[in-house]
Amino acid sequence: MTSPAAQATTCDDAAGQPLVVVTATAPTPNGPLHVGHLAGPFIAADVAARAARARGMRTLTVSGLDPHQNYVRTKAASQGREVTEVLDEYEGLVRQALGAARISYDIFNDPRADRDYRDRVGLVLDELVARGRVVTERTTLTRCGSCGTTLHHAYVSGDCTRCGLASSGGTCEACGAFTSAENLGSARCARCGGSPEPFSADIPLLRLESWRAVLAECWSGAVLPARVRSLIGHYLACGLPDVPLAYPTDWGIPAGGELNRVDVWVEMGLGLITGIGRRLDPAAGGLDQCAAAWQQVGEWWHFLGIDNAFYFAILFPGLFAAAGIDPSRLGGLVVNEFYQLDGLKFSTSRGHAVWAHEFLAQEDPATVRMYVCWDRPDRFESGFTQAVYAEFRNWIGAALAGGGTLPPGLAAAEARRAGHALEFGTFDPGLALRCLLAAGPGRVPAVLAALTGDDTAP
Numbered sequence: 235m236t237s238p239a240a241q242a243t244t245c246d247d248a249a250g251q252p253l254v255v256v257t258a259t260a261p262t263p264n265g266p267l268h269v270g271h272l273a274g275p276f277i278a279a280d281v282a283a284r285a286a287r288a289r290g291m292r293t294l295t296v297s298g299l300d301p302h303q304n305y306v307r308t309k310a311a312s313q314g315r316e317v318t319e320v321l322d323e324y325e326g327l328v329r330q331a332l333g334a335a336r337i338s339y340d341i342f343n344d345p346r347a348d349r350d351y352r353d354r355v356g357l358v359l360d361e362l363v364a365r366g367r368v369v370t371e372r373t374t375l376t377r378c379g380s381c382g383t384t385l386h387h388a389y390v391s392g393d394c395t396r397c398g399l400a401s402s403g404g405t406c407e408a409c410g411a412f413t414s415a416e417n418l419g420s421a422r423c424a425r426c427g428g429s430p431e432p433f434s435a436d437i438p439l440l441r442l443e444s445w446r447a448v449l450a451e452c453w454s455g456a457v458l459p460a461r462v463r464s465l466i467g468h469y470l471a472c473g474l475p476d477v478p479l480a481y482p483t484d485w486g487i488p489a490g491g492e493l494n495r496v497d498v499w500v501e502m503g504l505g506l507i508t509g510i511g512r513r514l515d516p517a518a519g520g521l522d523q524c525a526a527a528w529q530q531v532g533e534w535w536h537f538l539g540i541d542n543a544f545y546f547a548i549l550f551p552g553l554f555a556a557a558g559i560d561p562s563r564l565g566g567l568v569v570n571e572f573y574q575l576d577g578l579k580f581s582t583s584r585g586h587a588v589w590a591h592e593f594l595a596q597e598d599p600a601t602v603r604m605y606v607c608w609d610r611p612d613r614f615e616s617g618f619t620q621a622v623y624a625e626f627r628n629w630i631g632a633a634l635a636g637g638g639t640l641p642p643g644l645a646a647a648e649a650r651r652a653g654h655a656l657e658f659g660t661f662d663p664g665l666a667l668r669c670l671l672a673a674g675p676g677r678v679p680a681v682l683a684a685l686t687g688d689d690t691a692p
């Protein structure tokens with residue numbers, strides 16, 4: 235997927251300008267990408283980066299693969315396959331889908347293939363510990379009383395204490411809160427159903443509370459959607475959590491203590507710090523050199539789903555601060571809601587999906603890219619159906635050639651978007667008017683009345 239050689243000059247195209255870094259959350263290869271992923275961060279980040287380049291901005295695009303999620307292990311176990319076999323298959327399909335969607339990156343992290351990446355992440359974590367930027371403490375963690383598994387991420391399930399809905403460890407899909415075996419209600423082992431029991435381990439911890447002031451400065455300047463600000467407000471009110479950076483488990487990069495492995499999201503954050511640092515200064519190795527290289531970055535924009543909000547809005551700015559990088563470089567987060575398929579969330583685990591590599595093998599990638607931009611779940615959970623996509627495909631060619639009336643499925647979707655465009659948090663009356671005109675004004679009389687101020691309009 236990565237084409238570093240082909241794109242190595244990207245950063246130099248507008249030499250002397252501050253660099254704009256555009257990142258998209260590295261996908262977990264526990265399944266192929268689906269159309270919901272395309273409609274979420276990936277095509278949006280690619281469109282934004284291409285547009286920034288066209289405006290003459292100096293850009294660096296970054297994503298990668300995320301094989302150290304333990305969801306990969308649970309997928310392999312559920313299929314009765316070796317984990318390397320599962321990764322070989324799905325990493326290949328992820329690359330295939332991104333390539334078919336015309337998406338490429340200046341840096342594409344590949345933790346399994348790239349020994350240097352793994353070494354850098356481990357060394358930087360150990361340096362954070364050695365220099366006292368994070369504390370190492372005897373900490374109470376949780377394991378399964380039956381099978382002994384350390385309960386984290388895919389290995390634990392329970393109830394989110396913020397919103398009450400079912401969640402795994404890591405973050406809550408519904409509300410974005412930080413979840414762990416220690417704070418989930420009714421936590422249990424997701425592998426065997428066993429009950430949790432406490433155990434002690436020496437682990438490195440990032441005490442986010444100790445970075446409150448610098449984080450507040452970052453948040454005050456960054457462009458963040460309302461749901462992310464609400465999540466931040468929750469932690470400002472109830473206290474920012476201590477986040478384990480590494481702990482004893484069976485998957486991930488060994489570092490941060492003799493028996494520990496790096497938390498996979500911490501790995502992604504450290505991978506961005508060191509990978510971008512090394513790209514900007516090939517001699518950069520340690521924390522100070524990476525931080526110095528990051529001085530070239532004027533703004534960092536990240537594209538993500540709402541379920542990753544805690545990591546990119548709270549954890550990563552804290553990690554960056556600990557690493558000596560001013561987190562106020564975060565220009566903002568471009569956050570999408572979930573995309574639905576026939577009225578239900580796309581789900582890799584349940585196989586409720588239109589797989590991106592299969593879809594793109596049959597469809598014109600330009601049409602797919604325009605469709606997921608047009609129907610993007612940027613402010614509400616919009617939804618994909620094959621029938622409306624087919625309408626779009628048949629209509630867009632004629633429309634681009636000089637006109638065309640919207641068919642009924644597309645008009646209905648425009649009418650829905652017109653209504654959402656007048657909600658407070660995502661208020662955009664110009665968009666509402668454009669959608670209204672496309673849908674036909676009679677379809678959404680409430681929007682027409684609000685825009686015109688004429689309650690008597692038909």
Ligand SMILES: [Zn+2]
Pocket residue numbers: 378379380381382383423424425426427428
């Ligand atoms: Zn268990």
Ligand SMILES: [Zn+2]
Pocket residue numbers: 394395396397398399401406407408409410411
């Ligand atoms: Zn929740």
